[in-house]
Amino acid sequence: MGRRRRAGRRSRRRGRRGGRRRRGRRGGAVSRRTERVSEEVRAELARLLREEVSDPRVGLVTLTRVEVSPDLGSARVLWSSVSAGGADEAEEARRTAQGLESAAPFLRRRLAEALPLRRVPELHFRHDPSLAKGSETLRLLQELRDAEE
Numbered sequence: 725m726g727r728r729r730r731a732g733r734r735s736r737r738r739g740r741r742g743g744r745r746r747r748g749r750r751g752g753a754v755s756r757r758t759e760r761v762s763e764e765v766r767a768e769l770a771r772l773l774r775e776e777v778s779d780p781r782v783g784l785v786t787l788t789r790v791e792v793s794p795d796l797g798s799a800r801v802l803w804s805s806v807s808a809g810g811a812d813e814a815e816e817a818r819r820t821a822q823g824l825e826s827a828a829p830f831l832r833r834r835l836a837e838a839l840p841l842r843r844v845p846e847l848h849f850r851h852d853p854s855l856a857k858g859s860e861t862l863r864l865l866q867e868l869r870d871a872e873e
Contacts, residue, residue: 758792765799765845766790768838772831781823788852792845799845802852817851824849 770787784806791800805820828847836844 804855
C-alpha cells in the first residue's frame with residue numbers, strides 16, 4: 725500500500741488564512757480581499773464625485789489609487805486634478821483638498837449605503853502629483869523634439 729497524505733498539509737503550506745498574499749507598496753502583505761475592496765471603493769468614490777458632489781472646489785478630480793488598510797478601518801485616497809497650470813496650481817490643489825476633506829463624511833455615508841461592507845473605511849485624501857509630473861515630462865520631451873526639427 726502507498727503512503728497516505730496527511731490531511732491539511734496543503735493548507736499549512738499556504739499559511740493559516742488559506743489564500744495567497746501579495747506584497748504591497750510598502751512591503752507589507754496585501755490580501756486579495758483588500759485589493760478588491762480598494763478597487764470597489766475607488767470605483768464608487770469616482771462615481772459619487774462625478775454624480776453627487778456639488779462642491780465647486782472639487783472640479784475635475786481623478787482618483788489615481790485607493791489604499792485600504794488590512795482591517796478596513798481607513799483608506800488613503802490618492803487624487804489628481806487637471807489644472808491649467810501656472811502659479812495658481814498649488815492654490816487650486818489646496819482648495820480641492822479642502823473640498824474633498826469637507827465631503828469625506830458624506831462620501832463615507834454613501835459608501836456605506838452602496839457597498840456590502842460591515843465596516844466602511846475612514847477616508848483620508850492625499851494629493852498625487854504623479855499625473856502632473858508625467859504631463860510636465862511629456863511637455864518637456866515635446867519641446868526637445870520641436871527644438872530638434
